[in-house]
Amino acid sequence: MEPDVECPDVDPETFSEKGFTILPELIAPKVCEALNVRLEHLLKGDYDLGVAPSKVPGAKELRRYGSGGSKVNTLRIVDAWKADALFQRVVLSPVLGRLAATLGGWSGARVAEDQVWIKPPGAGPLVFHRDSPYFDFEPDHVITIWIALDAMTPELGPLEYVVGSHRWEGRRGTAAQFFDPSHRQLMEDAARQQGLQPEQVDVVPVLVKQGGAGCHDGCAAAGKAGLHFGTPDRGSAFRA
Ligand SMILES: O=C(O)CCC(=O)C(=O)O
DSSP states (O other): OOOOBOOOOOOHHHHHHHSEEEESOSBOHHHHHHHHHHHHHHHTTOOTTSSOOSBOOOHHHHHHHHHTOTTOOOEEEEOGGGTOHHHHHHHTOHHHHHHHHHHHTOSOOOOOEEEEEEEOTTOOOEEEEOSGGGSOOSSOOOEEEEEESSOOOGGGOOOEEETTGGGOOSOOOOGGGTTOSOTTHHHHHHHHHTTOOGGGOOEEEOOOOTTOEEEEETTSOEEEOOOOSSSOEEEEEEEO
């Protein structure tokens, strides 16, 4: 199956002002369905390219995910594209490369990684964080294209962006704090350092249908609320 990536019309100036842009459609819903099927294979250790992803959930996390119990966590797979042919076709698609380059103001783009996030019902929030500090890049410029593998609704606790936060100075989150229950604390502390009270912070959810996307500057703050019940929230973040 070809990835069917739509070539989106983006405005790099608005992106650079806000630190993100939301694309109602980027890849075809039928491709998302096929990716979700492949995702279940990846979680079972079935890699059609014969190579494991860089990181997969541990056995305990997988048992909890399958049990539907209360101690369930968000699962992550890093570099599904190395293990799975369909993920690879999407992640290496020239349209995504051009999109990242356009938003970054670059002449081209290289894949840094992809991360698939699976937040099942019962999983807690994701701390507002910035992506760039996790990469040892010089210059420190990362663009993330996050694709909704499921339709996003407010009840799912979708990915959210803080308008203009890519220009904030100061504190940055670390991976150790990813799943802290007070998921806005770091971001609100950083906002106060800019002279902003929490109620002045403009938070925009990525409410898109399946195959829509949020693209963000690696210095923008992104996070999620928890998911109490319903269906999982799955998304694939491609970073360049
Ligand atoms: O989809 C998610 O749960 C989180 C995505 C995200 O924050 C990221 O990729 O930086």
